[in-house]
Amino acid sequence: MSLLEIRNLSVTFDTASGPFRAVDGVDVSVDAREILSIVGESGSGKSVSMLALMGLLPDTATVTADVMRFDGQDLKTMSKRAKRSIIGREVAMIFQEPMSSLNPCFTVEFQISEMLRKHTDLDRSARRKRAIELMEAVGIPSPEKRLGTFPHQLSGGMSQRVMIAMATSCRPKLLIADEPTTALDVTIQAQILDLLKELCADNNMALVLITHDMGVVAQMADRVQVQYAGQKVEEQNVNPLFADPHHPYTAALLSALPERATARGHLPSIRGVVPGQFDRPPGCLFEPRCSFAVASCRRGAKRQGADLGHALCNRPLINGVPADEKVEA
Amino acid sequence: MLRFLLQKLGLLIPTFIGVSIIAFAFIRLLPGDPITLLAGERGVSAERYEQLQATYGFDKPIVVQYFDYLGNILQGDFGTSIVTKRPVLEEFMTLFPATLELSICAIILATAIGIPAGIFAAVRRGSFFDQSIMGVALVGYSMPIFWWGLLLIILFSGILQWTPVSGRISLLYFFQPVTGFMLIDSLLSGQAGAFKSAVSHLILPTVVLATIPLAVIARQTRSAMLEVLSEDYVRTARSKGLAPMRVIGLHALRNALIPVVTTIGLQVGVLLAGAILTETIFSWPGIGKWMVDSVFKRDYSVVQGGLLLIAGMIMLVNLVVDLVYGLINPRIRR
Structure with missing residues (x-):
């Protein structure tokens, strides 16, 4: 059984000029430890379908699906409160703009340990220790010194590392990465992608990688799902797809x-x-x-x-x- | 941090000089002078008039008068009232606690209601609640203060007889001021009912004075919140599985407060200006009423000294706001 199974997912936005269907009957399935890449141009609904899974869409969006199941749990019938205990802990997400995705008013330590505070029983000092561990694991040099830094003191690459540390802090079974390297320099891009791959292997974590970059797909993915205008148009393992x-x-x-x-x-x-x-x-x-x-x-x-x-x-x-x-x- | 503070303090000097010139010049632009007004209907002989002019130094050239005034202030002498013959600084210190008490209550009321109302309106954007709050805020902002004060007096003091019309405390109570704050002094006096009386005297003036700041704070909070709620980091906070209360009340609000704190600081100036009207309506013995009375009597030294002291207070508040701003916004901290 797959870790994540979504069938016939549709997302419609209420806009001033009438309803707009951003995702139109898309199926997504991800196995444990698998790296699935969702590819498509801007506006193909790749981010929206994953935001819908996380429950992060604004109120103007209507989400419908025949099946939405994660790790045997039915997300469709689940209460909001129950869903919030899964979001962040078992399914975590990182975003396209690392610099604006971290809250400018709080320190790195606060933002990482907030996740641990919400989802684990660790006490203050244990959370700090775990935060240092996590920062070390994502390749942030001298993490003890960085705990007290604010996001504006970090570069884009460092911010994305902090985001990854935060997202992986509760050892999620699935990480969703929404164009994680689009806003970064090419050299940093490669480092972040390597890091993601390494973390997947180390933590037995599955990854949904949303991108429009076929080069990234070739380097990372096990399986690829191509989306166009809100529809899934093709799905294959990576090698046959390129061939x-x-x-x-x-x-x-x-x-x-x-x-x-x-x-x-x-x-x-x-x-x-x-x-x-x-x-x-x-x-x-x-x-x-x-x-x-x-x-x-x-x-x-x-x-x-x-x-x-x-x-x-x-x-x-x-x-x-x-x-x-x-x-x- | 020290450099930041010194920079801000340095900026106060030109502001202070500017205020002193305006305070000095404006009261002299008004027709009439204190001597003729003091003399009343019977008037004063030309001889005596010149003698009095010389006593107060009004016979000197205007520029010399200004520098005398500035020189005295630099020595801590804000002049002596022409009417009461008491030092301006002393009168100010006696009356300022009354204004401060009223202003603090008003700003607390405005903040305590304005911020939650603004947050709620932003979160439920476009709802009936949002539209009602913003409608009421617009009315509150546009309403003339003296008219609003009179309406409240007619309803609560006149028809319902719930609150007293004017003053700070009932005449039944008498005690020596200790702090100058009636709420605290009445408690210290130990007289039964004194505190209750002080509170009931404070309610209407506080509501009237808080109305405009309340409307401004609610609107500012709403627009700051709306901006912040669509930021990426709010989405990140939600992606952590945090409860909506925490996402809005901590992650979004902390950022939205940055412009709101600035607004609250600016409202302190508006509050002191509003105090002039409010204190006059409610016969509140504070600096607002003092200033108005002094303008009518052309009490030059009180107006020019008092204005400078009020301006000094506003500048002090703005300095504090700048410091608080640095505390809540890590991006401008060094």
Whole structure:
């Protein structure tokens, strides 16, 4: 049984101009100790689906799901209070902007030990000791001296390390990292990613890594879930996905990687943008930007089987060619 | 920290000089002078008039008068009242506790209601509660203080007869002032009912004086809270599984308080200005009423000395606010 299982998750925001569906029938499942990467452009609903799981969305959001289960516990029927005892302790989250994610008014020690105070029975001195341990584990030099520092005295990389120390303080079974390195320097990015991987292995922790960076996916993930405009369009293990993407969107994302571009010529890009609230296509949401689209795509897209990466596509690609063309050939 | 303090203190010098010039000049811009006003309807002979002018030094050139005044102040001499012949500083020290008592009660009331109301309005943004609070705050902010005071007197002192109309304590009680604060002195006197009387005299003036600061603090708290509630660190606090009370009351409020403390500090100036009206309405024997009376009598030395002392108090409060600001906002601490 998987550690986290979400089925048919939808999130709708009440906006001034009517309802906006940010997440549309997404399934997510994560096994224990697994690293799942959720990939997609801005606006593909990858952060929103995880924020919905954590219960961190504003009141204007309506969350519905058929199944939302964590470690055998049904999150859907659980009281808010009971859910708060899981959030932070068993599922923790780190965010994109480490500098603004720490509270500027409190010291590092306060913010780390607050988590321990909420979820453990440790006394004051034990919490301090554990905070030092945690800071050491995330690679903060001379942690005793850093306990009393305020967030504005830390660099972005250090702030993210503090966030990670905080998030892992109760040894969660699942850590959700929402674009943890987007705001950081490239050299720091690699360090933070290595740290996350190491912590997963040491603590038997599963990781959901939300990113738009295929390079990060290749380095980190066991399994990849590609999202587009609030829908899951493909899901595969990392190696097969890079070797043979089945959804045209995944294929386009991969071919837009600078590493894959040919020495001469343009870096391919995906023309157009993710559809917004008012220009949602009637059929397949990727159809207007898809170079393989046919007339039937305007009426809807079919979910393919596991052998084709659960691709939400009428013409899933096999080795870069739509499957139906191959049949004809 | 010491450097911060010295910097702030250094800034007080030009402010002080500016206030002294304004205080000195403004009372002299008013038509009439203390001598003619003191003489009353029967007037005074031209000879005697000049003699009195010379006594008070009003015959000297205006610039010389100013520097005399400034020189005296630097020696700690704030002048002597032309009307009562008592030193201005002494009168100030006698009357200031009354104003201070009223102001402290008002700021406590304004803060104790304004901050929770602002928080609540922000958390329930757009709700009926939010809109009612902000509506009431707008009315409170826009209402003329003297009119509001009179309304309350008519209702609570006139119709309902719950509270006394004016003064600090019932005439039935008499005791020597120890601290100058009626609430404390009445307790110290040990006379039965004295404290109750002092409290009942304090209620209406406090409500009237607190009205504007209360409205301002509630609005400022609401807008600061709204800003803070959408910050990333509030989301982080919620992601820890903390109860909403702790997220709002600690993580968000601590940050929202930074601008609110500044506002409260600025309100102290408004409070002293409001005290002039409130004290006049309720015949509260404080510095506000003292200033108004002195302006009517053209008591030059009281107005120019008193204004400077009041300005000094406001500057002192602002200094304290700056220090508190440093305590609650680690980003400006050294």
